[in-house]
Amino acid sequence: MNLYKMFSFAAERFPNQKALIQGDRQYTYSQLAEEVNQVAFSLQKLGVKAHDRVMVLLKNRIEMVVMFWAVQRVGAVFSPINLRLSAEDIQYCVNDLEAKLIVFEEAGKHLVMKQKFNERPLLIGLEEGTGDISYAELLKSGTAEVEPCPILDDDLAVILYTSGTTGKPKGVPRTHRNEYASSMAHIIQYRYQLLDRTLGIPALSHTIGLRSLLTMTFLNGAYIALPDFDSDEWLKAMAKENISCLFLTPTMYHDLVSHPNVKQIDFSALHSIVYSGAPMSEELIQKCDEVLKPQYFYNHYGSTEIYTFTFCSDVRKKPGCVGKPGIHQRISLLEPSRKRNNLSTSIPVKGEIGEIIVEMNSAEAFRGYWNCPEATKKAIKQGWYFTGDAGFIDDDGDLYVIGRVDDMILSGGENIYPQEVEKVLAEHPLVCEAVVVGEDDKRWGQIVTAFIVPESKGLTPQMLDYFCKAHKRLPNYKRPRKYVFISDVPRNSAGKVLRRDLREGNYTELTSC
Structure with a gap:
């Protein structure tokens, strides 16, 4: 059609x-x-x-x-x-x-x-x-x-x-x-x-x-x-046009529900809200639910190449979950340590971490990059699209994404995914944003280094280290061994975090916090 x-x-x-x-x-x-x-x-x-x-x-x-x-x-x-x-x-x-x-x-x-x-x-x-x-x-x-x-x-x-x-x-x-x-x-x-x-x-x-x-x-x-990124205009349009559904990034939802005039707006026409493009914190999920009061609240996980991988039908019940495959899709997991050319090792085993791969036999799937045969060869093998994301499947059969395979930190023989640590650091009330990378280390191979944008003054590495040690969801070996306070997180034009810039020192460090 x-x-x-x-x-x-x-x-x-x-x-x-x-x-x-x-x-x-x-x-x-x-x-x-x-x-x-x-x-x-x-x-x-x-x-x-x-x-x-x-x-x-x-x-x-x-x-x-x-x-x-x-x-x-x-x-x-x-x-x-x-x-x-x-x-x-x-x-x-x-x-x-x-x-x-x-x-x-x-x-x-x-x-x-x-x-x-x-x-x-x-x-x-x-x-x-x-x-x-x-x-x-x-x-x-x-x-x-x-x-x-x-x-x-x-x-x-x-x-x-x-x-x-x-x-x-x-x-x-x-x-x-x-x-x-x-x-x-x-x-x-x-x-x-x-x-x-x-x-x-x-x-x-x-x-x-x-x-x-x-x-x-x-x-x-x-x-x-709406031509411009202006939360004032967004909010006015919500009220004037009786908006009934939204598909936005977490940052856009944050700007909407954090607006000082948001309580003056009637959102009763809104029945479905969907987010994609990045994880949404539990705090923001709760705030969106309280402010927007949607009947349905979804997380969409997909890409430009294949529109839907999976979707979570209610993130209020399972924050961070990306759910089950879309109506046109089949997914699997591949053990990261195995070679990509041996797909017999795919392991959709509950609880085990693997690289998320998506079957190409879908009406939503592209067939290869424009003028980029090498990139196509790297991304598509034996009828599967390699997302580059790592995740696991829980007891309900729902998928969780824990980070990029290439961003995995190998410290003392242990695999550490940055997003696991970032989610814990983001819970600290004085942390505005946290990005974790692996830094080369002679003894450990790599150490976990956390780049922190502070919410306000007064935050110290000692406070964060104590917070991480006491946190129930963060094993000690995943704890950051180094903290760097920065003014903002480097991103590309699509808003994706440039971890490479952080590793190479392309950021503005705060001399005092």
Whole structure:
């Protein structure tokens, strides 16, 4: 089922239903369909054909959504790029895609105008006077119906770029089948409903953002686009638009429920909230439950490559749990010490730690990275996708993720996963954030080193060491042997912690705490 067909079904089914809102601008499904046709017609006039790549550097806004559906209509490939990437990474993505055209706004102008292109694409600026043509000119020249373009389920719909903690971004090609199956799985797993309404906070360059848009479209729901990271605007939109479901990162939920005016907002329309992208602390789970009072509260565990690995149906009952496989999935565990080319050693044994692997025979699964055969070979073996995450299965058959396999610390012959230690340190009232890494040591091989962002002054290594010694869930051999107080945790453009920077000394140390 191709994506544009799903959009056209929605526009025919409820043409007068609100589809897209940004501030005071509102589009019904019929109005949105009209503008999509105008832009799609102009794209065809500019020579955009099936399978061409269209790179988009826009925030979450009406034009971004219109461009998404217009690109789908002409059978091209939509590739949204994170505006927080460096100019060097942007240039890499442009040339890697061999983009036919680039659509950008003022915020991304500096990332586009001085690029060295292998083959120069057509530049479309959102504002007048930027690029070769403006978005307004696309609308003016789109005066006829789009020439029909056959689209197959296995044709590419999008290419999303993952921003790993090392190396260049990797393009993840996703077919119409992938995106359709992933969106339908999301609707079923998280109990979304017809005519739901959601906030479009996560960028469409991320699988979370794209999923929010597609699920709302399939259900004739309303997607409220929010271009900027502003918790004041988020909260106002929650109240004004009667939001019924949310799919956000833990940091976004934190900013919402910690807002000083949150108690003034009526959240009674909200029935489902889902988080992904990072673990959520027990404290934040409890606060979200108390403030938002959702009927359903889910943890989604997946990736850009395979949308769903597992999901936990109620994190209030099992904090930290990522649950059972999604409706299209099968998972297993592989003992970390075994070679990846011997999958007969997969061990879904309760309580034992292993690398989480996911079967590739899924409608949600990609088939390999764009122009990266070596990365594909490393990630996919014998029909399984290697997540790089370590976890275990409990007595109920539910999965828990305890960290990255590559981040495992080997100290005195014992395996230590940073997340186990970080969760304990985060419970200390004077700790704002904690990141644990292994530091080379002549005697032990590695020692556990904790980088701490303090909540307030007065925190000392001695206080933390005493706290860890007394904690019931932290064995002594996992206790940090060194503490470093820092101003903030280094992260990449997607918010992932850069442990490598901490190991290499790329941080600002606090001289006093």
